[in-house]
Amino acid sequence: MQFYQLLKKIIRTGVGKGRFWMAAVGLGIAMLLILVALQVHHNFSALLYGEKNQNERADFLVINKKITNEMMGRPELTTFTKTELNDFAAQPFVQSLGVITAAQFNVKMVADQLGFSTEMFFEAVPDSFIDVKSDEWKWQPGQMVIPVIVPRDFVDMFNFGFALGNSIPQFSEETIKTLSPGIVISQGLRTGQFAGKIAGFSDRISTVLVPQAFMDWANGIYGSGAAKAPSRIIIKTKDPSSTVLADYLEKHGFSTDTEKTKYSKIRGIVQVIVSVVGFFGLVLLLFALLVFSMFIQLVIASCKKEIRLLITLGAAPRQLQGYLLRQFVPMYIVIGVLALLLVAGLQWWVSGILAGHNMFVPQWPSLAALLATLAILVLVYAVNLFSVKKHIADI
Amino acid sequence: MQIALSAVVPVPLRDKVMQQASDIWNRNVTFSPGQFIKIKAPSGTGKTTLVHYLYHIRYDYTGTIQINGQPWPSYSRDQLAAMRQAQISVIFQDLRLFDQLTAQENVELKRVMQPQPMYGPEKIEEFAARLGVSHVLRQSAATLSYGEKQRIAIIRALMQPFQWLMMDEPFSHLDEANAQKAAQLIAEECQRRKAGFILTDLDHDNRFDYHVSYLL
Numbered sequence: 233m234q235f236y237q238l239l240k241k242i243i244r245t246g247v248g249k250g251r252f253w254m255a256a257v258g259l260g261i262a263m264l265l266i267l268v269a270l271q272v273h274h275n276f277s278a279l280l281y282g283e284k285n286q287n288e289r290a291d292f293l294v295i296n297k298k299i300t301n302e303m304m305g306r307p308e309l310t311t312f313t314k315t316e317l318n319d320f321a322a323q324p325f326v327q328s329l330g331v332i333t334a335a336q337f338n339v340k341m342v343a344d345q346l347g348f349s350t351e352m353f354f355e356a357v358p359d360s361f362i363d364v365k366s367d368e369w370k371w372q373p374g375q376m377v378i379p380v381i382v383p384r385d386f387v388d389m390f391n392f393g394f395a396l397g398n399s400i401p402q403f404s405e406e407t408i409k410t411l412s413p414g415i416v417i418s419q420g421l422r423t424g425q426f427a428g429k430i431a432g433f434s435d436r437i438s439t440v441l442v443p444q445a446f447m448d449w450a451n452g453i454y455g456s457g458a459a460k461a462p463s464r465i466i467i468k469t470k471d472p473s474s475t476v477l478a479d480y481l482e483k484h485g486f487s488t489d490t491e492k493t494k495y496s497k498i499r500g501i502v503q504v505i506v507s508v509v510g511f512f513g514l515v516l517l518l519f520a521l522l523v524f525s526m527f528i529q530l531v532i533a534s535c536k537k538e539i540r541l542l543i544t545l546g547a548a549p550r551q552l553q554g555y556l557l558r559q560f561v562p563m564y565i566v567i568g569v570l571a572l573l574l575v576a577g578l579q580w581w582v583s584g585i586l587a588g589h590n591m592f593v594p595q596w597p598s599l600a601a602l603l604a605t606l607a608i609l610v611l612v613y614a615v616n617l618f619s620v621k622k623h624i625a626d627i
Numbered sequence: 628m629q630i631a632l633s634a635v636v637p638v639p640l641r642d643k644v645m646q647q648a649s650d651i652w653n654r655n656v657t658f659s660p661g662q663f664i665k666i667k668a669p670s671g672t673g674k675t676t677l678v679h680y681l682y683h684i685r686y687d688y689t690g691t692i693q694i695n696g697q698p699w700p701s702y703s704r705d706q707l708a709a710m711r712q713a714q715i716s717v718i719f720q721d722l723r724l725f726d727q728l729t730a731q732e733n734v735e736l737k738r739v740m741q742p743q744p745m746y747g748p749e750k751i752e753e754f755a756a757r758l759g760v761s762h763v764l765r766q767s768a769a770t771l772s773y774g775e776k777q778r779i780a781i782i783r784a785l786m787q788p789f790q791w792l793m794m795d796e797p798f799s800h801l802d803e804a805n806a807q808k809a810a811q812l813i814a815e816e817c818q819r820r821k822a823g824f825i826l827t828d829l830d831h832d833n834r835f836d837y838h839v840s841y842l843l
Contacts (some may be wrong), residue, residue, distance in 0.1 A: 235739045240734075241727055490825075527822030541723055543752055546787075549704050617666050 242542065243535045248527055249339040249547045255523035256563060262520055262534060263571035265513030267601045271575055274598040275582070276502055278577045279591055280471060284374045292361060292436050294332070295473055296464045298487045311461035316484070325469050325477045329357045332439070332464040333447050336419070337453025341428060342389060343413035348400075354380075355439045356447035363434030373448040379431035405433060419454040438465065446528055447497040447579050475500045490506050521612065528556065532623040550623050561613060568609045575601055628714055628790040630658040630681065630825075634690035635681070640673050641689075650841035651677065653690070660790060662744045663835050664821040668669075668843035673833065674827040675720050678795040681825060683707065711823035712741045714783045720795040722776045724770035730760065730779045733768050738786040743771050754782045757812055759805065773800040781809050784818045792817060792824040798834070 296310070303309040310322075321329040335354040342349040359369070360406075368379045391402040403411075408430050415428045436440065451459075469477060473494075481488060532539065539552060576597045583595045630804035633655045636644055644652040649665065651663075652673070658664055669675040679691060683699045691698045702710070711717075724733045736749045738744045755761045758778040763771055771779065777800045784792060784828055794811070798806035814835055826835070827843070 235736070238728065238732055238736045238739070242725055250639070538727075539723065540726070543704075544682075544711075544723070545710070545737060546708055548708035549714075551740075552709075 235337045235468075235551070236555050236558065239552075242427050242538045243555065244532070245531050245556075245559045248395040248530045252527045252560075255520050255527060258516055258599075259612065260417075260522040260567045260571055261566065262513050262516035263568060263605065264492045264574060265509050265516065266595070266604055266608065267377065267571055267575040268578070269510030269513060270604055271507050271579055271597055272502070274581075275586075276499070276506075276599055278324065279586075280499075287498065290400070291467055291470070291472065292363075292468055293463060293464045293488045294437055294439075294466050295481070295486050295488045298485050298545070302471050306459075307463070307481065311463045312465060313461065317462075317465070319403075320465070320467070323480060325471060325474050325480075326358070326555070327468040327470060330361045330435075330466045331462040332357050332466060333444065333451070333462065334460065334464075336451045336460060338418050340418065341413050343411065345418045352440060354442045354443055354450075355464070356444045357437065357466055358444060359438070362434065362441065362466065363436040365432055366396040367430040368429060368431045369443060371449075372543060373402075373449055375427050377412070377427045378442055380415075381432050381434050381437075382430060383438045383440075384433040384435050385438060386440075392431075397427070407457075417450060418456060422454055424454070426574060429524075439464075475498050475503075516587055517608065517611075521615045524560070528560075528616065530621050531556070537626055539624065543627070549621075551618070552624055553573075553620045556624075557613075557616060560616055564609060564612050568605050572597065572601065572605045594614060628660055629693075631693040631696075631826075632656045632694070632790065635680065637673050637676050638675070638688045638689065643671075644673070646676060647672070649843055651843050656841070658791075658823065658825060658839075660823055661821055662838040664823065664825045664833075665818070665826045665835070665837040665840045666825060666843050667831060667840065668827055668829065670829065672843045674843060675795050678717070678719075678793050678827055682711075682715065682793050683740060701748070713788050714788055714790050715793065716789040716791070717793045718784045718797045718801065722773075722780045724768040724771075724779060724783075726767065726778055726805045728767050728768055729773060730768055730775070731755075731764040734786055737783045739761055740765050741787065743751065744786075746786055750786070751782065754785060755779075756811065758808055759780065765770065774777055774802075777801060778805070778809060780794045781813065785812070790822045791818060794824060794826040796828055797826065798828075807834065830840065 295305075297312070299310055317329065317331070320326060333356045339352050339354050340349065341352050362369070366379070369381075371378060387403075387405060387408065393404050394400070394401050409432075411430060413428045415426045417424050417426070471477070475511065478497075480486075541550065542552065579593075579597050580595050583593045586593055632651065634651050634653050635651070640652075649672070650656070666674070666677065668677075676685060679686055683692075684704075686700070693699075694702070724730075725736070728736065731751060734749065738748070738751070741793060751764070752753065752761065755764050755778075760775050760778045760782075763775050763779075768776065770777065777797070781797060784794075794813075795812070798809060801809060813824070816822075823838075825837075
């Protein structure tokens with residue numbers, strides 16, 4: 233007969249078995265909570281940053297100061313100072329920051345083909361912030377044709393609002409691109425005549441854009457000559473729903489497209505829930521560890537006489553430790569594997585449901601969940617080993 | 628393996644020991660490997676205490692007991708376990724069997740305690756037959772008579788390799804014929820291992836060819 237089989241008859245681990253099973257169930261639930269918290273966090277990140285879920289429009293935010301009643305009539309209050317810009321650009325959530333340059337001259341557009349002429353305005357941003365890729369998007373002094381990017385919303389407003397109401401035909405984007413409305417820019421007595429050319433339609437920036445080169449040149453010729461402080465800026469950010477970003481904007485009285493940042497609230501809530509669940513898991517894990525330690529103490533204490541005789545007869549403490557650990561550890565591993573399997577099943581199920589809503593999360597549990605399972609098992613093993621060692625040494 | 632006692636005095640018996648003449652207490656004594664040693668001791672002189680000191684499960688003495696030149700306390704728990712599995716065996720006066728095991732399992736426990744047992748399981752049957760306890764092997768140790776328990780304890784002690792066998796009144800519950808059989812078996816097993824033993828008893832006896840005799 234094997235030594236361990238004989239030990240089984242001598243060291244009864246049946247004492248307090250009920251408590252042991254309760255602790256085992258506690259361990260299982262604790263692991264499940266921790267893994268679920270990790271997995272939800274992971275899935276949320278995947279939804280926000282995953283390539284499949286990438287929402288390009290959300291990567292850029294146009295930001296301006298909120299105009300309050302006190303600020304009305306004092307445009308200098310609505311501009312960004314150099315310090316503000318530098319501070320903003322240094323924030324970790326800002327990947328790059330560009331200034332939207334406003335025109336310092338009047339703009340009038342005459343579109344004979346469309347049957348209207350209108351006062352309007354130009355703004356310019358550095359090319360890297362523009363979502364329209366076009367070869368026509370360039371300008372150099374002497375060029376009479378100015379490429380213009382208009383917001384797609386603008387076309388929709390024209391086609392579905394203005395045109396229908398005024399019995400003017402609707403135009404496709406392709407047709408609009410072939411138009412070349414006349415553009416008159418003026419400041420005081422000085423005027424200049426150009427031809428406009430629609431280079432593309434932007435979903436990202438809700439303004440009429442001209443190339444930065446043209447803007448700089450025109451501001452020099454028609455404007456006051458002095459560079460004006462910007463009142464709108466555009467930032468590129470990885471995570472428009474970041475709560476840190478939302479807090480920063482709030483704190484400085486900046487405003488942006490709230491549609492793009494509204495997820496920050498949901499995300500804040502999810503983060504709190506996930507943290508609470510994870511925290512409960514950890515607390516439960518601690519209690520489970522405590523009960524396991526007490527159980528081991530109980531078993532060893534109840535077999536004190538037998539263990540002492542075994543050691544007297546020459547059983548090595550290491551043999552007894554090995555035996556006791558072998559009684560408990562396989563169950564921990566089973567619990568760990570079960571918890572992981574359950575989470576894997578949940579993940580698979582959730583990924584299927586989310587995919588139906590065009591949201592993609594991995595079908596498999598994250599590496600973090602796997603590592604967490606291992607880490608918890610190692611922790612449980614270490615605590616058990618420590619406990620067994622300590623109580624056997626006490627005998 | 629040499630066992631050397633120097634000025635060992637048990638703390639609880641200090642006054643008594645100091646008054647009486649003893650060949651062991653408060654002397655320098657060396658037990659050389661392979662010797663058959665008899666320690667004769669009247670009741671209450673610390674016979675069992677001595678065996679426990681030699682086996683290092685009691686520590687309440689002054690002086691030192693050195694094993695291979697090293698005092699007992701310098702051995703770690705693991706070293707101690709290894710020595711008890713392969714170098715020192717013991718038969719306690721109070722026998723110390725596990726009541727929850729059968730007689731055979733009690734012996735088997737000692738046999739398989741080392742990863743490579745010295746004897747196969749058939750040795751248990753063989754020794755039990757020689758000592759006349761074959762019929763109780765499958766009984767719970769709790770149900771055995773003292774004489775049967777003592778013989779099981781003897782067989783258990785012989786299941787492992789050793790250089791020294793400590794025996795504390797090993798035949799106290801046996802009649803002369805059974806004691807003789809047991810002594811015969813012990814002597815054979817010691818010779819087979821080239822091992823010595825230290826036997827404590829109340830009276831004079833001729834069951835072994837003792838090399839040395841002491842009076843405790």
